[in-house]
Amino acid sequence: MILLLEVLGLVAVHALSWVAVSHALLTKRDPRSALGWTVTALLLPILGPLLYVLFGISRAESRASRIMRQQAAIEPEYAHPVCPAEPPEFVPDNIALMEHLGRRLTDQHLCGGNALTPLHNGNEAYPAMLQAIQEARRQVFLATYIFNAGTTGAAFAEALAAAAARGVDVRVLVDGIGTLYSWRKPWKKLPEYGVRVALFLPPKLFPPNLSINLRNHRKVLVCDDIGFTGGMNISDDNILSNRKNCVQDVHFRCLGPVVNQLRRAFLLNWGFCTGEYGSLPPSCPSPVGDSRCRILMDGPGSQADILNDLFCGVINGARRSVRIMTPYFLPSHELMSSLRSAAQRGVDVRVVLPGKNNLPYVHWATFRILPDLLSAGVRIWYQPPPFAHTKLLAVDGYYSQIGSANLDARSLRLNFELNMEVFDPSFHTLVAGHVNSTIARSREIYLRDLQRQPLWVKLRNAACWIFSPYL
Structure with a gap:
């Protein structure tokens, strides 16, 4: 027995x-x-x-799958005329293929007739955003990862409360982990003034919710027919001054039919957090410009790695130039191969990273992967302080991408991100011009620089690199 x-x-x-x-x-x-x-x-x-x-x-991935399934189930109710545009005419085949790739990955056509304006740092972005809130008469929808206390947070809270007081539908969505960045929380008192506030998966013990890796990193502001998106949070750090710990960034004001896509993105997030899925306006804003745009919403748990696949496909399709600016650079294996392949076939690939990073361990881990890129012909620059949080991609004089996603595992695998594709040579000139002007005052790094690093530095970098999927 x-x-x-x-x-x-x-x-x-x-x-x-x-x-x-x-x-x-x-x-x-x-x-x-x-x-x-x-x-x-x-x-x-x-x-x-x-x-x-x-x-x-991966409980995070399992929960994310449920989020994405819930979103997919509700999306048919959000089908609406977004003024679809045909692929740009008289463009090289590789640009047309880039448009086709985005359409296959998102099931969305380009949205024509838009005008996008870069807003540098909080010095330009916050006044424009506050003015749009103050002038709104119907809706103010704000989604942000961080809504910190301070002069900026107080100004936004005051403007949002005033908008609600005059009868505007004001809703604020803040990420649950993002709320931990500030001890004082200016958004907490907004419900007292009629502002509807929701949190995206806030961590709590009862009932248990410890999905700390599922973060809503999207940044969206829609005020009637004016939209804003990019990578900028709400924080005094984004105002360049003599203060320490300032952060450089670029946000974008959006006019035209793409604003309805931003509105749709916000309402999908809002519906997940609150269970309330309001209807979209029956019409889209009138065309005001020449940019053809498409919103990309990505998150863990989806069947396709939308942003990673798109980055790889666009870079693989590049024929002349690729310009990248990102604060955190720990690309996937596939994206590394795409960058190397582009440089090896003669494409001018340039990557701009912050010389000073707010996450030193990410900065150190990046050094471990740079030799593979430099040896293939990719050129890399480190820009001077303050820390640059800007995320930009510009390809072949026509294609650009802006938004909230970094080129690291957290953005490409764990976060819920929102980017925008832009097909417009004039807008590309603005984006690539910003990257090129930054390169002019930055320090290029060479393979010999990395080879001369002391052994202990190389070991430190490699140790951080091992954990790069979790950084």
Whole structure:
């Protein structure tokens, strides 16, 4: 009997190991991860499956899948005339293919007749945003990752409260983790003035919600028929001055039919957080410019890696030039290959990174991957302080991309992000011009610079790089 129990126990233990192995093989998208958990589960029959249950099963991804399914279920109710535009005429084939790629990934046509204006730092962006809130008569929809206390936060809170007092439909959506960046929270008192406020997955113990990796990183402001998007949060840090810890950034004012796409993006987020899915206006704003745009909403749990696939496809299609500016640069393996391949076939690939980073460990991890890019012909610059939070992509004189996504694993795998494709040579000139002017005052880094780093620095960089999927 004892022998039989021992045999049954041994069978049960190994059965648990194979259950863990089967789950890893069927759910893991990275073969290295699947292999690692397979070996762990088989070599450690009891501990291995336990470790897999605790750390290997991505509850974040499972919850994200539910979010994306819920959003997909409601999207048909948000079908509306967004003034679809045909692909740009008289453009090179590679530009037309870029348009086709975005359409396949998002199931959305380009939206023509838009005008976009870059707003540099909070010095330009905040006055324009506050004016739009003050002049709004129907709606003010604000989604932000961070809404910090300070002069800027107080000004926004005052403008939002005043808009609600005059009968405007004012809604504010703040990310749950983003609320932790400031001890005082200017948005907390807004409901007293008639502003509707919601939080995106705020962390809490009862009922339990510890999905700290699921963050709404999207930045959207819609005031009637004026929209704003980009990468800028609401914080005094974005106002350039003599203060320490200032942050450089670029936001964008949007006019035209694309504002309805921004409105739609906000309402989908709002509906998830509140369960309330209001209807869109029956018509879209009138055409006011020449930019053809498309909103890209991406997040974990979706069937496709929309932004990662799009970045790779656009760079693979580039023929002449690629300009990238990003604060955090830990690209996926596929994106690394696309950058290397573009440079090796003669495309002028230039990447601008911040010389001073607010996350030193990300800065150090980046050094570990740079030799692979530099050896392929990619050119890289570090711009002088203050820290630059700007996210821009410009390709081949026609295509641009702006928005909230960084080129790192957190943005491309974990965050809910919102970017905008722009097909317009004039707008490309503005974006590429900003990148090029920054390059003119930046320091280019060469392979020999990295080779001369002390051994302890190389080891530090490599140690941080190991954890890059979680940074």
